[in-house]
Amino acid sequence: MLLHAKNSSLDSVLELIGVLFIFLFVVIITWLTTKWMANYQKAHINTKNLNLVETIRVGNNKTVSILKAGKKYYVISNGKETISLIGELTEEDLEDLSFKNPGNQSTKESFTSMLSKFKSIAPVKDKDEQN
Structure with missing residues (x-):
């Protein structure tokens, strides 16, 4: 009885590994097919x-x-x-x-410089006022 239970759990683990392997195989094949179709269409769309x-x-x-x-x-x-x-x-x-793409501007500011400007403009509350 105990031997049968061990084989049963081993079979379940092997079955799970097999199903995961098949799932990964299908996902990879789907990804490769999609990539191939995109390249195929791209080559034939531009006339x-x-x-x-x-x-x-x-x-x-x-x-x-x-x-x-x-x-x-x-x-x-x-x-x-x-x-x-x-x-x-x-x-x-x-x-x-x-x-023009605004992200490509040479004058774009860093986050820290914008934060420091915001801190200088925004009113600061004292700890006594918050309580």
Whole structure:
């Protein structure tokens, strides 16, 4: 009876290890397949004459995109079931619309300098006033 209980627990541990191994195998295969599909689509999406320059989401299932067709740029809106042409842009318009990333500014401050400025501005309460 005792021998049967030990075999049973050993079988349970081996079964658990086997299930974990199969689970990890499936997760790794899924990850590799997803990575391969992304690279495959990336290689086949960029064509010579048609490129998606930029897309921004403006609502649920609604986006505004800049599409380059040949040497012309088009602004299109994409809805759930519709695609509409908003207008046409030139390369000069795109340069005027380019926004600078605020995180790349050379004047960005460190957290400690901002904290010290805040401490100098914020009123300090005495311990006697808090009690």
